[in-house]
Amino acid sequence: MTSTPFPSGAISQVSGPAVVLRGNDIDTDRIIPARFLKCVTFDGLGAQVFADDRSEQNGEHPFDRPEHQGAAILIVNRNFGCGSSREHAPQALLRWGIRAVVGESFAEIFYGNCLALGIPCLQASSEEIDALQTAAEAAPQTSASISLEPAAIEIEGRRWDLSMAADAKNRLLGGQWDATSQLLQQEQALQDTAARLPYMQGFVASR
Amino acid sequence: MSTATLYDKVWALHQVAELPSGATQLFIGLHLIHEVTSPQAFAALKDLGLSVRHPERTVATVDHIVPTTSQARPFADGLAEEMLSTLERNCQEYGIHLNGLGSGRQGIVHVMAPELGLTQPGMTVACGDSHTSTHGAFGAIAFGIGTSQVRDVLASQSLTMNKLKVRRIWVDGALQPGVFAKDLVLHIIRTLGVKGGVGYAYEFAGPAIEALSMEERMTLCNMAIEGGARCGYVNPDQTTFDYLKGRPHAPSGEAWDRAVSWWKSLASGADACFDDEVKLDAATIAPTITWGITPGQGIGVDEAVPTLEQTPEEDRPLAQEAYRYMDLQPGQAIAGLPVDVCFIGSCTNGRLSDLRAAASIAAGRQVASGIKAFVVPGSEQVAAAAEAEGLDAVFRQAGFEWREPGCSMCLAMNPDRLEGRQISASSSNRNFKGRQGSASGRTLLMSPAMVAAAAITGHVTDVRSLPPA
Ligand code: SF4
Numbered sequence: 001m002t003s004t005p006f007p008s009g010a011i012s013q014v015s016g017p018a019v020v021l022r023g024n025d026i027d028t029d030r031i032i033p034a035r036f037l038k039c040v041t042f043d044g045l046g047a048q049v050f051a052d053d054r055s056e057q058n059g060e061h062p063f064d065r066p067e068h069q070g071a072a073i074l075i076v077n078r079n080f081g082c083g084s085s086r087e088h089a090p091q092a093l094l095r096w097g098i099r100a101v102v103g104e105s106f107a108e109i110f111y112g113n114c115l116a117l118g119i120p121c122l123q124a125s126s127e128e129i130d131a132l133q134t135a136a137e138a139a140p141q142t143s144a145s146i147s148l149e150p151a152a153i154e155i156e157g158r159r160w161d162l163s164m165a166a167d168a169k170n171r172l173l174g175g176q177w178d179a180t181s182q183l184l185q186q187e188q189a190l191q192d193t194a195a196r197l198p199y200m201q202g203f204v205a206s207r
Numbered sequence: 208m209s210t211a212t213l214y215d216k217v218w219a220l221h222q223v224a225e226l227p228s229g230a231t232q233l234f235i236g237l238h239l240i241h242e243v244t245s246p247q248a249f250a251a252l253k254d255l256g257l258s259v260r261h262p263e264r265t266v267a268t269v270d271h272i273v274p275t276t277s278q279a280r281p282f283a284d285g286l287a288e289e290m291l292s293t294l295e296r297n298c299q300e301y302g303i304h305l306n307g308l309g310s311g312r313q314g315i316v317h318v319m320a321p322e323l324g325l326t327q328p329g330m331t332v333a334c335g336d337s338h339t340s341t342h343g344a345f346g347a348i349a350f351g352i353g354t355s356q357v358r359d360v361l362a363s364q365s366l367t368m369n370k371l372k373v374r375r376i377w378v379d380g381a382l383q384p385g386v387f388a389k390d391l392v393l394h395i396i397r398t399l400g401v402k403g404g405v406g407y408a409y410e411f412a413g414p415a416i417e418a419l420s421m422e423e424r425m426t427l428c429n430m431a432i433e434g435g436a437r438c439g440y441v442n443p444d445q446t447t448f449d450y451l452k453g454r455p456h457a458p459s460g461e462a463w464d465r466a467v468s469w470w471k472s473l474a475s476g477a478d479a480c481f482d483d484e485v486k487l488d489a490a491t492i493a494p495t496i497t498w499g500i501t502p503g504q505g506i507g508v509d510e511a512v513p514t515l516e517q518t519p520e521e522d523r524p525l526a527q528e529a530y531r532y533m534d535l536q537p538g539q540a541i542a543g544l545p546v547d548v549c550f551i552g553s554c555t556n557g558r559l560s561d562l563r564a565a566a567s568i569a570a571g572r573q574v575a576s577g578i579k580a581f582v583v584p585g586s587e588q589v590a591a592a593a594e595a596e597g598l599d600a601v602f603r604q605a606g607f608e609w610r611e612p613g614c615s616m617c618l619a620m621n622p623d624r625l626e627g628r629q630i631s632a633s634s635s636n637r638n639f640k641g642r643q644g645s646a647s648g649r650t651l652l653m654s655p656a657m658v659a660a661a662a663i664t665g666h667v668t669d670v671r672s673l674p675p676a
Contacts, residue, residue, distance in 0.1 A: 024525055025401060025501055029639040033646070034619045038272060038286040040246040040293050052646040078521075079402045082435070082501075083639055084618075085337035086244065087353035108405060108437050109337060109351055116355035167229040167369060176228055179355070180255065183232055183363035186224045190260075190365060193223045193234040198469050199327060200236070200264075203462035 007099065007118025010175035014100035014120065015145035016072025018136040018155065019062050026076065027083030028110060032092040034084075045088055046095030063096065067140040073153075075133050076103035078126065081110025090114045100146050102153060102162060104129050115168050118177050122151055122162040132160050148173055212475040213329075213442055214373045214408050217348045221331045223365050233368045236330035237347075238265045238360045239316050240303070242272055242294040243620065244335030248357035249297040260364045262302040266325055269294060269307060270315045271620045275583050275610035278308050287621065301361075314586020314612050317341040317554035321425060322588050324454025328443035328470035333360055338554050338636065340431040343440030344424035345447055346473060348408070350438040371408045371437065372482035375475075378415035380490035385671035387564065388423035389430075389556055389634070389654035391415070393495040393505045396434040399485065401503035404436025407483070410475060411441050415489035421450040422560040429555045430636050433502040442474035494670055497638045497652040498541050499529030504638075508657065508669045512539045532640055533649050534628075542667050544651075548631040549580040549662035550643075551607075551655045553617040556634035557585025561655040562593050565634075566601045568659035571676035574606030575665030581608035583615040583623075607662065619644030632661035 036048045054061040062068050074093065080103045081089060090113045093101070101114065101121045114121050124132065135155045136144065144155040148169050151162040171177045194200045211219075223232040238261075240248075245267070252259070259265060272287040282288040298305040306312035306319055313319065317338050320326045326342040332349035333339060335357040342349035352366065359366045376395060382388075396403075409431045411424075419427065424441045431439025441447075448467055451457045458466040493507035504526070506513065514537040518526045530537060535544075551557075551565050562582065574580045582602050584590035590612050593599060599609040616623040617635040624644025625631055631643060631650050638650035651667065660670040 023528075024521075027501075027639045029618075029637070029642050033641055035644070037243050037620055038284075038290060040289060041250065042247055052641050056646065079405070079435075082401060083337070083637065085335065085351035085353055087247075087335075087355060090353075105402065105405065107402075107435070109353060113353035113355065116353060165369075167226075170228040171230070171367075174227065176226075179359050179367045180251075180257070180362050182226060183359055183365050183367065184257075186232055186363075186365075189223045189232070190234070190363065193221065194261075194364070197220060197234070197236065198465065199330060199458075203458045203465045203469070205461065205465065 006094065011118055011120060011172040012149065013145060013147045014072060015143050016099065017068070017070055017141060018073040018075055018144040019068040019071035020075045020133045020136050021062055022077060022133065024078040025082055026080050028081055028086050028089035029083055031081065031089040032086065037086060037088055042088065042091040042095065045092035049092035049096045070097065072097055072099045073144050073146060074098045074101045075129065075136055076101060077129060078104040080106050082107040085109045087113045090117050090119055094119060102132065115171065115177050116179065118172065120148060120164065120172055122146065122164045124160060124162050128160055209476050210478050210480040212373050212410060212479045212481065213346055213440060213473050214348060214410065216473050217329055217331065218370055226367060230367045230369050232365050233331060234365050235333045235360050236264065237320070237325055237332045239320055239332065239334035240265060240267045240357065241316050241336065242269050242290040244354050244357055245297065246290065246293045247354045248361055251358045252361055257362045259301040259303065259361045264364060265303045265361065266320065267294060267298050267303050267305040268313055268316050268319045271614045271618065273308065273613040274622050275613045275615045276622070278611050311587050314588065315554045315557060315614055317429065318557060318585035318589060321345065322454070322586060324451055324457035327451065327457070328447060329473045333366065337432045338429050340438050341425050341429040341554060343428040343431065343438050344421060346440055346443035346470065348438055348440065351432065372406055373410055374404070374407045374483040374485060375410045375412055375481040377413040377484060377486045378411065378489050379413055379486065380415055380488045381418060382415060382489045382492065385656065386492055386494055387654040387656065388419055388426040390492055390495040391489060392427045392430040393497065393502065393652065394492045395487065396430065396503050397495065397505035398487070399434055401433060401501050402435040404431065404434040407436050409434070409436040409439035410481070411439060416441055417444065420560060421446060422558045425558070426555055430502065433636055443470045494654060494657050496541060496657065496667065498533060498535060499526065500532055500638060500640050501525065502636065502638060502652060504529055506541060508542055508667065510541065512537055512541060514538050542669055544667040545665060546632045546651065546661050546667065547579065547629040548625060549578060549658050550616045550631055550633045550635065551658050552583030552585065552615050553635035554585060555636040556655045557583060557589065559589050559592050561634065562589070562598050565655040565659040566598045568656050568663065568670060568673065569605035569607060570601050572605055572663045574662045578662055578665050580606065580662035581610055583610045584612045586612050616643050618642060632658045632667065634658050
């Protein structure tokens, strides 16, 4: 786990060593097993990330290997973060030290949860991910760097183009990924919307 | 005729603003909260000095962490007790109604809201729980959100969303006897894959869907998320209106008539345009069961575990992981596989009709020796209704335990869990590794009737082949 500060403000790049976690359909139950959801704060989750996989692999899990301590970029495969909507999953990754995730694809709720925490999730084709994973595994201690615009990752002088949905990218670049304040700015529009929804007025006559 | 789908119409009505990022700010009509995903959201709200914008559109219950044996307070588990008391405190502080234990209205959040008439057609429904897709059964746009979004909805009654594409899943024909909505949805996920729905809302339509009861539609929409679709829905029709009429939070009197005509106007028209369409025939579906570690690894009960050769290349690593974890051989028949634990309940299949279906199998039979079998009603209302018609007695006589409502063994946040390598027949929705509380525990998902049949014989059994009691 690292003491890198949590994301804040505009996010245009992430750099740090990369850790590779291979496998499709890694679900949020595996990222943070349900028994660790019994908490009223997210503080302790960093130590518990991938708890069951790690204990099964007896120190050989990438998150336990000494060369990956301090990693900030996670490189995964397809449909990462599927299953339960628990934000505890990206929170656990964040608190372990992950600041960006690169993969072939992500489950939607997980993707949105990451965005809400300022963790960019970037994509590449399965072949490119494969090559990227191989390169990252060969250089575990080297700092990789990700830029959002243009979306790309560089490891040891080699560069891969990545892709990222425009709105997620814009929100990160503009520092608007923390949505609450932005949503509250639309006071009049919120009132107008509520006013045109018949169920908000109990279906009273002649609106 | 409009080419808009129900999804398009509801989306447009709830669109608050177009945000600078290009995403939509979407108004949320009903916000459901529970003890697991709300405490950090309330803490963040407090940090920001914000209040809850529409406490009257926010409804709480407690479900994940409650024990299903004794629900006496304080709970034996201090962490569970802390979570519930935190929820109670937050609800009190912000003026949110909590359907708490013993209120007669507590239950799994996705069972509780529909049965109280809170969930209605044309609403947007959000909850910090992925199975919020359940509420789409009413023709609502309902989806799960993360804790940061729970905070956003508490503060602004809205959140940032991107519009999904809509895939219509048209189901012809009729489900055969012994085949249920659960089999249908497991079949759909098996066919389209666990990520097939990513980027889509699923509209379920066609004669087989129209024939489903509301409870069956809820089972179907509940698992849309397991197929990758963040929301799934069925267009509101007479079945929907009949279900809602007279429920505590449903409109009444003249408001009812206005509501029904508004609801009708929202359904996808005959000319509606879909981004994609898939057709299935319900009559060809057998009782379906998962053999692996994702809900997409399903087969008919009369089939064998697929071999690697039968598995698309990209799914083979997962299949191999599943053979190992589940301790199954490729090509092995699934029927006859011994089970240890049989669990009937969850937001997928913990409603009255589910319990009736299971009870009709249990009646006059006995749970096989060595099998732990238990039934967990989805809510206090379901429990009361089941007890009123004597289902609890049927189950008890057959050797099932009859428990208090809650999420129970659907996930490992309460005392109900698998131990070691135990294998369960479960009516719940997730068979992920470790889902049911043991890091090596195994789960076979199936319909409540199939779980009851497995409890009786002690192994996976085609419910249609059970000898008469
Ligand atoms: S029953 Fe299971 S899936 Fe449903 S809300 Fe509870 S834990 Fe989630």
